[in-house]
Amino acid sequence: MDAENRVDGEDGKPDTAGESSSAPAQGEGVSPNPEPRAEGPTGQAILLGAGESMPGTPTEEPEPEPSEAAPEVPVRPLTGExxxxxxxxxxxxxxxxxxxxxxxxxxxxxxxxxxxxxxxxxxxxxxxxxxxxxxxxxxxxxxxxxxxxxxxxxxxxxxxxxxxxxxxxxxxxxHASPVDREQLEATRAQLEAQGRLSAATRDMLEKALATDDELAPESTEEEVDADELAADAAQRLGALNQDLSLLADVFTSLDESRRAELLMQLRYSAELVAYLEGL
Missing domain, CATH: 3.90.1530.10 (Conserved hypothetical protein from pyrococcus furiosus pfu- 392566-001, ParB domain)
Known part of the structure; x- marks a missing residue:
């Protein structure tokens, strides 16, 4: 009979007849906590060391430690109305x-x-x-x-x-980013090709594209008598008013951009007159 199928004797003691002496002899150390044993695929016992598991047995991987996130800056609207x-x-x-x-x-x-x-x-x-x-x-x-x-x-x-x-x-x-020179030049060319480049628009673009040398004063400043300047300005304004009266007769026939430009300058003159009258 195979040793695995042997049963105890009648006296309650295990029947040891014919059994090979494989137990440890007296004096040999026996570990009180024997290594865990598991059977391999062929029935052979496999000693499992500390932290080991059966081959093919899924193991639990340690959870990664949460990384420290950067503190969030709260977003809120501006205070007040x-x-x-x-x-x-x-x-x-x-x-x-x-x-x-x-x-x-x-x-x-x-x-x-x-x-x-x-x-x-x-x-x-x-x-x-x-x-x-x-x-x-x-x-x-x-x-x-x-x-x-x-x-x-x-x-x-x-x-x-x-x-x-x-x-x-x-x-x-x-966040204020000015338009660069290439974009201004492209805009000027596009407006000119579309026939939308008025005198005022051209002047604004040319001033934006001007270099520091082009913006230098044409001559040194000279002291001017205020009465003389006022007399000269009045004379030039008189001549200009005559031209404006002529333009009034043909105002509706002017190009739309020309009308807008003329009204813009007249509006500024009207605001200046109101300011001077309030002094």
Whole structure:
């Protein structure tokens, strides 16, 4: 009979007859915690070391440690309410707290404001009774003061915190990207090919494309008597008014761009007259 099928004897003791002596002899060390054993494919016992598992048995891989994520900056709208209004220019304080870059040359900007008006409002916040602090738009304010205007279109931010005001000023400066020279030249060529390049548009593009040498003064400044200048201006305006009266008769027959350009210059003259009469 095979040893695996042998049973105990009647006396309750195992029958050891015919069994080979394979037990460890007295004195040999026996581990109280024997190595775990498993049977291989052929029934042969395989010793499993610490941390080992049966071949072909899926093992649990350790979960990766969560990486430390960068702290998120909360996104929130600007504090306070916003309203659009035309405020007196003398109510805007000479405060450079939020100026990011110098104003630089404003003559070309002043020319465009004189022709087209103020296209974009400035950003301000109340700093006192009928007083405002500039956040964005320092160059526009300087151009309006250069033109002796009395009002400025402003976006008024009520209850705007110092932090939000600084963020607003930085965003306006960082994200402002001027059109490069190649794009301006391509636009000029496209407008000219389409017949849309008016005299005012050409002048604006040429000034934007001009180099510093071309913008240099033609001659040194000379002191001019104010009365003489006024007399000369009145004489030239008289001759100009005669030409304007002739144009009035044929105004409807003029090209649309010519009419718009003429009205733009007349509108500026009318605003200047209103300003002079208010002095």
């Amino acid at each position: 916003t309203s659009l209004s035309a405020i007196a220019l003398d109510q805007v304080e000479e405060d450079a707290t939020f100026r990011i870059r110098p104003e630089g040359e404003i003559s070309k900007l002043a020319t465009d404001v004189a022709r087209l008006g103020q296209l974009f409002p400035v950003d301000v916040r109340p700093s006192g009774p009928n007083r405002y602090q500039i956040i964005c738009g320092f160059r526009r304010v300087a151009a309006l003061r250069f033109l002796k205007r009395d009002r400025v279109q402003a976006r008024i931010h009520t209850s705007l915190s110092d932090e939000d005001a600084l963020l607003l000023a930085l965003a306006a400066a960082i």
